[in-house]
Amino acid sequence: MKDKILKLLLEAKGEFISGEYISEKLGISRSAVWKHIKSIKEEGYEIESVTKKGYRLNQYPDLFVSEVIKSKLNTNIIGKKILCFETIGSTNDHAKKIAKESEEGTIILSEEQTKGRGRMGKVWHSIKGDGIWLSIILKPDIPPYHAPIITQIAGLSVVIALNELGVKSSIKWPNDILINNKKICGILTEMSIEIDRIDHIVVGIGMNVKTLDFPNDIENMATSILKEGYSLNRLDILSRILEKFEEFYTDYVSNNDIEKIANMCKTYSAIIGKDIYVIKGDKRRKARGIDINKNGNLIVEYEDGSSEELVSGEVSIRGENGY
Ligand code: BTX
CATH class of the missing domain: 2.30.30.100 (SH3 type barrels.)
Incomplete structure (x- = not known):
């Protein structure tokens, strides 16, 4: 019920909605509405209540809640279904588990990962609330040997999203994003093949946003958006990345123009000429x-x-x- 009330408040786009409207729409009493609003406020949402006007959502916390993400997201496929977890082993593992019965574009997010993975079983540190730990389920009709281009599309989406938000970053081919020569983001693309066609691809994106203290093994090579001096909201970064991803992915799937992606990746490369x-x-x-x-x-x-x-x-x- 809390999610439904939150959805109504988000749909009102900064306008007041009355307790009466909410209670009629959701078939609950006015006092139940009030109780739910109170508990939503306790989660960090700033809701103003004014007699005779009702409730207005002024600000929301930087948490991954599917209704909030949806209200910000301007996409048709990517993020049409959003699953958010407090904690999970690995979003990629979960995505692979549900991929068969999930529709293309389903995304999985978690506030923390306890078994976050990089390539070849390497550990990916995924500190609670500090980053974007995201997986996207895709079902492209492309030959399996073209799958690596999906990693590059993800990399391009991250770099262009960050650059548009004022953060200068570059791609370390094939799967890392760097700021000032330090790793801010890694991409892990995994696919499941049936005979000679792709059943599904899971693209995992891990980005450090608010981390200031990294574990010893990566402290010299890792950085975060905040550590580099940018104070950005995770929700803003996420929605921008997903929008860019949809743009490049749908263009690639319909035109199969790998060279176009490759050329763009070259423009943002951290290692050409180095x-x-x-x-x-x-x-x-x-x-x-x-x-x-x-x-x-x-x-x-x-x-x-x-x-x-x-x-x-x-x-x-x-x-x-x-x-
Ligand atoms: P990779 O194999 O290129 O990089 C892994 C290496 O990166 C590690 O061995 C370590 O040196 C370093 N590293 C570990 N954690 C971090 C971190 N938080 N920031 C910077 N460097 C780090 C890169 O693999 C692909 C990572 C994908 C992570 C996403 S998160 C959502 C999804 N779920 C999942 O389990 N993995 C993906």
């Missing part, structure tokens, strides 16, 4: 980032003058100063 290390298993080789080609693969040149086309998933890239 000295990097290419890491394959336990081997590490110094190189220079040269290009992201029309297939979205990274071209590097080694110190001996030889070059190589790298496909994501096979390799890790490190900058000279460790990110």
